[in-house]
Amino acid sequence: MSDSAVSPAEAATTAPPLVRIRNLSKHYTRGDQDVPVLTDISLDIPAGDFLALMGPSGSGKSTLLNLIAGIDKPSGGELTVGGLNIAELTEAELADWRAANVGFVFQFYNLMPVLTALENVELPLMLTDLPRSERRERALLALSLVGLSDRVDHYPNELSGGQQQRVAIARALITDPTLIVADEPTGDLDKRSAADVLALLQQLNREMGKTIIMVTHDPGAVKAATHVTHLEKGELLGTELVAAGD
Amino acid sequence: MLFKLILKNIFRARLRSLLTIVGLVIAVIAFGLLRTVVDAWYAGSDMASANRLVTRNSISLTFTLPTYYTERIRAVDGVTQISASNWFAGIYLEPKNFFPQFAVTIPVFFDLYPEFLLPPEQMQAMLRDRTGCIIGRALADSYGWKIGDKIPLQGTIYPGTWEFTVRGIFDARDDTTVTRQMYFHWDYLNERVKQSFPRAADRAGVFVVGIKDGQRAAELSAAIDNEFKNSIAETLTETEKAFQLGFVAQSEAIVGAIRIVSFVVIIIILAVVANTMAMTVRERISEYATLKALGFGPGFVVALIFGESLCLTLLGGLLGIALSFPVIATFKSLIGTIFPVFRLSQETLWWQLGAVIFVGVLAAILPAIRSARIRIVDGLRHVA
Numbered sequence: 202m203s204d205s206a207v208s209p210a211e212a213a214t215t216a217p218p219l220v221r222i223r224n225l226s227k228h229y230t231r232g233d234q235d236v237p238v239l240t241d242i243s244l245d246i247p248a249g250d251f252l253a254l255m256g257p258s259g260s261g262k263s264t265l266l267n268l269i270a271g272i273d274k275p276s277g278g279e280l281t282v283g284g285l286n287i288a289e290l291t292e293a294e295l296a297d298w299r300a301a302n303v304g305f306v307f308q309f310y311n312l313m314p315v316l317t318a319l320e321n322v323e324l325p326l327m328l329t330d331l332p333r334s335e336r337r338e339r340a341l342l343a344l345s346l347v348g349l350s351d352r353v354d355h356y357p358n359e360l361s362g363g364q365q366q367r368v369a370i371a372r373a374l375i376t377d378p379t380l381i382v383a384d385e386p387t388g389d390l391d392k393r394s395a396a397d398v399l400a401l402l403q404q405l406n407r408e409m410g411k412t413i414i415m416v417t418h419d420p421g422a423v424k425a426a427t428h429v430t431h432l433e434k435g436e437l438l439g440t441e442l443v444a445a446g447d
Numbered sequence: 448m449l450f451k452l453i454l455k456n457i458f459r460a461r462l463r464s465l466l467t468i469v470g471l472v473i474a475v476i477a478f479g480l481l482r483t484v485v486d487a488w489y490a491g492s493d494m495a496s497a498n499r500l501v502t503r504n505s506i507s508l509t510f511t512l513p514t515y516y517t518e519r520i521r522a523v524d525g526v527t528q529i530s531a532s533n534w535f536a537g538i539y540l541e542p543k544n545f546f547p548q549f550a551v552t553i554p555v556f557f558d559l560y561p562e563f564l565l566p567p568e569q570m571q572a573m574l575r576d577r578t579g580c581i582i583g584r585a586l587a588d589s590y591g592w593k594i595g596d597k598i599p600l601q602g603t604i605y606p607g608t609w610e611f612t613v614r615g616i617f618d619a620r621d622d623t624t625v626t627r628q629m630y631f632h633w634d635y636l637n638e639r640v641k642q643s644f645p646r647a648a649d650r651a652g653v654f655v656v657g658i659k660d661g662q663r664a665a666e667l668s669a670a671i672d673n674e675f676k677n678s679i680a681e682t683l684t685e686t687e688k689a690f691q692l693g694f695v696a697q698s699e700a701i702v703g704a705i706r707i708v709s710f711v712v713i714i715i716i717l718a719v720v721a722n723t724m725a726m727t728v729r730e731r732i733s734e735y736a737t738l739k740a741l742g743f744g745p746g747f748v749v750a751l752i753f754g755e756s757l758c759l760t761l762l763g764g765l766l767g768i769a770l771s772f773p774v775i776a777t778f779k780s781l782i783g784t785i786f787p788v789f790r791l792s793q794e795t796l797w798w799q800l801g802a803v804i805f806v807g808v809l810a811a812i813l814p815a816i817r818s819a820r821i822r823i824v825d826g827l828r829h830v831a
Binding site: 267270272273292293296297299301305307311313314315316320323324325327328372375 | 449451455456459576733734737738739740741742743744745822823824827
């Protein structure tokens with residue numbers, strides 16, 4: 202990993218950032234207490250970046266990821282993705298925006314247990330006007346991209362953890378989103394499966410140009426990313442470039 | 448996909464779903480059976496006609512009326528026909544072989560009841576035989592009686608042994624018509640009473656009065672009763688339906704209790720299904736959160752929950768409705784002739800279906816609201 206710090210300004214020199222965060226804060230109210238989770242976060246994430254968010258438990262990295270993915274709302278500050286201030290969107294608008302722009306990869310895969318791998322991957326396309334045949338075609342293609350062409354009719358409980366996570370990645374890819382968010386994608390996997398999943402994410406980033414933001418506390422997983430941002434106690438410590446081949 | 452998800456979700460917790468469905472089946476059958484009992488209680492009043500009145504002694508049914516009232520009632524403007532009718536209460540072999548027997552004015556009585564379909568030649572045969580009787584099809588079938596058979600009855604109100612010859616068997620015009628009773632000549636009864644108890648002769652239990660216009664029932668009832676005001680035997684005239692309901696009213700508390708129990712059964716099964724749905728939804732909170740994260744709106748999640756609840760209840764409900772027919776048929780054969788009409792009515796079927804849908808919708812409301820409202824981040828963190 203490189204020691205050279207990259208400021209938000211430097212990162213945005215070539216193109217406007219895909220994600221632009223300014224003075225973002227998030228706090229929860231517990232009883233009559235105000236609990237700050239994120240404080241004054243400013244960060245730019247350029248398109249095509251593979252950013253790893255690192256930090257100890259409770260540092261706010263998952264909260265930041267949730268805010269960027271539009272499944273949580275900030276308490277203050279500015280958050281634009283692709284030029285759109287998503288903090289101002291209503292719940293229904295956010296749902297539509299997520300469906301079109303965000304692919305999710307969760308730690309525990311979050312597949313529908315009653316649907317086959319193919320049906321799980323096809324699920325986000327139900328929100329589009331695509332005909333059934335095209336949905337199927339795309340889902341098959343996505344599954345072949347993650348190397349699971351021979352598992353299309355398998356249910357999640359018939360797949361290994363690594364295979365389930367690859368199905369989840371195929372599901373995240375299927376709508377060709379602007380952004381893929383991954384919350385501890387290797388947290389529930391053995392070393393080998395974790396390496397496969399990270400290699401797959403890296404491939405999506407390098408070959409398909411997908412912007413990926415990944416939360417992890419595994420220093421090994423960071424090597425797959427291009428940049429790493431450190432958080433602690435809700436504050437941003439800085440962003441570093443990850444050296445290729447690390 | 449929504450329908451597929453609903454169907455597949457129903458059987459994820461197989462034992463729980465199966466037990467819920469069994470509970471629904473039992474509840475729906477019990478509900479249908481109890482409502483059929485209530486319907487059977489009112490069966491007599493259902494076949495009542497608006498064009499028939501019943502005139503009885505105003506003191507009570509146990510007091511009779513003199514037969515010379517016949518002509519005075521017939522003279523009331525609007526009255527078309529009149530028949531005496533006496534409850535006979537004879538025993539056929541054993542008291543358990545109960546069926547209603549009436550001494551009536553023949554053939555007028557059958558003109559008053561066009562719903563009793565009797566071939567003209569059988570009526571002619573009946574008119575030629577003073578000891579003849581006409582029986583309903585259901586009664587004939589239950590004892591295997593046919594034309595020409597002898598029916599011996601042991602009199603209770605009118606003591607002695609009475610023997611009647613079957614001269615006619617009437618059919619029902621529709622399935623609300625009761626055909627489990629027997630009719631014979633009022634003149635024959637009166638003739639025998641004159642011989643044994645002369646003071647009890649020439650008395651009618653009630654008069655069945657035919658009127659031209661059912662709309663004038665109240666007016667004509669009052670006119671008939673006015674005719675006998677301050678007489679030795681004042682009358683009480685009411686519509687046939689009101690007369691029949693008077694009998695039911697004597698057991699209104701029992702009927703009411705049965706009706707309440709039928710609804711309690713539905714409330715119990717509502718609690719069971721609501722519990723099933725609450726547990727189901729609780730286990731799937733993270734799945735619903737995932738769907739919402741992927742862009743599905745709260746409406747999709749609500750549709751999933753309502754769909755699952757309705758499919759579950761309809762599955763159990765329709766099975767229960769289907770099984771109600773054989774269960775009610777078995778029940779009917781066990782209770783014998785207590786209820787002349789005992790069948791699952793179309794109205795009860797609609798009630799059963801309505802109750803099932805009501806349970807399905809109500810059981811899903813709270814879980815659906817909870818799932819629709821839960822924040823995605825909280826849902827994703829949820830562990831079942």
